[in-house]
Amino acid sequence: MRDRDFDHPEVVLCKDGPMLLRGATSVQDADGTVHPVQRPVVALCRCEKSSRLPWCDGTHKVIPKA
Amino acid sequence: MRVPKPRGALSQWLGARLTGTGTAGTAPAADSPEDEAIALWTLHELSYRGFEDADDRAEWDPEVLHVRHGLEVALEDRLRQRWADAAPADLPAEVPAALAALVDADDGPSLATYVRREADRDQVLELLRQRSVYHLKESDPSAFVVPRLPVRAKAALMELQYDEYGDGDPNRLHAHLFARGLEAVGLRPEYGAYVDDAITENLEMNNAGSLFGLHRRLRGAAMGHLAAFEMTSSIPSRKMVQGLERLEMGGPMAAYYDEHVEADAIHEQLAAHDICGTLAEDEPDQAADILFGAWTCLDVEARFATAVLRSWGVSPQ
Numbered sequence: 001m002r003d004r005d006f007d008h009p010e011v012v013l014c015k016d017g018p019m020l021l022r023g024a025t026s027v028q029d030a031d032g033t034v035h036p037v038q039r040p041v042v043a044l045c046r047c048e049k050s051s052r053l054p055w056c057d058g059t060h061k062v063i064p065k066a
Numbered sequence: 067m068r069v070p071k072p073r074g075a076l077s078q079w080l081g082a083r084l085t086g087t088g089t090a091g092t093a094p095a096a097d098s099p100e101d102e103a104i105a106l107w108t109l110h111e112l113s114y115r116g117f118e119d120a121d122d123r124a125e126w127d128p129e130v131l132h133v134r135h136g137l138e139v140a141l142e143d144r145l146r147q148r149w150a151d152a153a154p155a156d157l158p159a160e161v162p163a164a165l166a167a168l169v170d171a172d173d174g175p176s177l178a179t180y181v182r183r184e185a186d187r188d189q190v191l192e193l194l195r196q197r198s199v200y201h202l203k204e205s206d207p208s209a210f211v212v213p214r215l216p217v218r219a220k221a222a223l224m225e226l227q228y229d230e231y232g233d234g235d236p237n238r239l240h241a242h243l244f245a246r247g248l249e250a251v252g253l254r255p256e257y258g259a260y261v262d263d264a265i266t267e268n269l270e271m272n273n274a275g276s277l278f279g280l281h282r283r284l285r286g287a288a289m290g291h292l293a294a295f296e297m298t299s300s301i302p303s304r305k306m307v308q309g310l311e312r313l314e315m316g317g318p319m320a321a322y323y324d325e326h327v328e329a330d331a332i333h334e335q336l337a338a339h340d341i342c343g344t345l346a347e348d349e350p351d352q353a354a355d356i357l358f359g360a361w362t363c364l365d366v367e368a369r370f371a372t373a374v375l376r377s378w379g380v381s382p383q
Contacts, residue, residue, distance in 0.1 A: 006218055014335050038238070039229050043332040051304065056331040058300030 016065055018043035018056035029054040067258035069117045070108055074101025076133075080108055083130065084120035093133045102137060103269035107261070109134040110276040113210075114203055115257060138277055142284075145274060148365060149358050161346040161353055162338045165290070168360050169297045174368025175375055175382035178302035181309035189378055190313060194253060195260040196268050196374065200275070201244040201322075202257050205230035207279030208292050214282045215341075216348040219289065222340030226296075226333050240325070247319030267373040271366040278359055286352030287359030289345055293337035294360035298367075299330035 012020040021027070021044055024037045035054065043056035050057045069085055072078035074097030082088020096102035111117065112125040124130050154171060157164040181190055205227055212223055232238035245255035254260070264272075278288035303326035310320040342360075346353040372382045 008221075012335075014339075017335060018331060020332065020335055038233055038235075039329070039332070040225055040233065041229070041332050041336065043328075043335060052328065055328045056300075057304060057327045058331045058334075061301065 013046070014043075017046070017060055019046055020044075027054055067111075067115065067117055067256070067261070068119045070104055071262045072101075073104045074098050076101050077105045077108065080105050080130075080133065084108070084112075084117065084124050086121060093129075096137075100266040100269075102140070103266050103273060104261075104264075106134065106137040106141065106273045107264075107269045107276075109137065110273060110280065111258070113276075113280060114206060138281075141270070141273055141277055145362050145365075146358065149361050152361065152365070153357075157357065160343070161356055162343045164357055165293050165297065165338050165342060165360050168357065168364065169294060172298065172364045172368070174364060175371045176302060176305075177371045177374060178305035178309070180375065180380065182305035182312070183309070184380075185309060185313075185378075187313050187315065190309065190315065191251065191253065193374065194248065194251065194319070195263050196265065196370075198244065198248060198253070198260050199258075199264045199268055200272055202241050202255075202259075204241040204244065206241075207275040208288060210279040211285050211288045214285045215289075215345065218344035218348065219341050222336055222344065223289070223292075226292075226336045226341070229329055229333065238325075240322070240329075243318070243322040243325060247317075247322040250318040251315055265370075265373055265377075267366070267370040271370050274362055274366050278362075284355065284359070286345065286349070286355030287362070289337070289342050289352075290356035290359030290361075291363040292359075293334070293342045293356070294363035296330050296333040296337045298364065300327050300334070303327045303330065 010022045014020065020041055022041050024042060026034050026036050027042065027044065028034045030053070044054050045056045045060075047060040047063055049059045049063060051059065069081045070077070072081050075094040076096040079088065079093050083093075096105060109130065112120070112122075112130075116122050116125070154167070157167055177193060181193065185193070208223065209227060212220060212227070215223060228234070230240050232240070232242070236242060249255040275291060278284045278291050303323040306323040307320045307327065310316055310323065342356050346356060375382045
């Protein structure tokens with residue numbers, strides 16, 4: 001039997017959206033601040049427009065798509 | 067919680083039946099949409115937490131179920147007719163893309179936008195009382211769906227629900243955060259405290275979510291509803307935080323909405339792709355109901371928002 005029947009990546013890049021990260025216990029932002037993680041999955045901002053970096057806050061949806 | 071106050075002949079009959087205080091006999095027809103909505107809300111509640119003054123066995127009492135069935139058929143027919151009248155013809159074939167298209171096309175009025183800049187304290191308190199009907203049982207309708215899903219969608223729904231229910235920490239359970247918020251702004255935090263104040267549109271919105279969650283047949287609609295809810299939560303939650311802070315109502319209630327800015331930015335991805343996308347791949351006959359459920363979520367919220375704004379003398383935008 002196969003070890004894994006399904007893809008379940010730790011890192012998922014969402015089209016026109018954030019990066020999902022599974023299983024992290026802390027994330028260091030661009031300023032060097034370390035943020036503890038309490039969730040099984042977090043969404044990291046990739047558009048740099050979030051009001052709460054490093055986390056996604058959905059702002060990418062109001063940015064015109066390239 | 068006690069059985070809600072009657073709003074017409076049917077809810078009067080039902081209250082008496084559940085509390086064992088009335089005469090038996092056949093249920094009368096509902097007097098009004100409001101009577102119908104509170105009756106169905108009450109019947110669904112028997113499957114959540116129940117009522118301290120009702121017989122718990124009523125949940126599976128055939129005569130009571132007969133009434134519930136009639137009300138559910140009428141509600142589902144109404145919701146499906148609205149969807150049939152409004153469904154866009156050119157939705158993308160892939161379910162996640164179709165969900166995004168439905169959400170993008172949603173032009174319902176936004177209560178959060180009004181709260182952000184204009185609502186006064188009394189209006190916000192009124193909105194929180196209305197919202198408490200759902201938020202104090204937040205995510206519970208979706209929880210009924212877990213055993214009814216194939217493997218990938220089931221795992222993804224649990225990944226999402228685990229976060230909704232506080233990641234194992236009762237202090238962070240979303241419904242509990244809302245109860246803390248209610249208390250902090252001077253409202254009653256008990257489960258069901260404001261059901262008697264719920265307007266018809268709010269009851270219908272809650273009834274639609276319970277209808278989808280409680281019927282295995284409607285699992286696709288339940289997951290579509292969840293996806294649309296999560297996909298329209300982050301940005302409005304941020305506006306709620308800004309409005310609450312503007313009115314100096316920050317603290318635990320703002321913290322509740324603040325949690326949803328971050329959590330729902332994750333959940334919307336999980337719901338659209340990992341839950342609804344894989345469900346549609348594994349059970350293609352569910353795709354149509356996923357979109358029906360998603361659109362219904364947006365539609366009942368629009369109807370609720372329109373009614374609330376009108377009651378405040380505001381023209382819905």
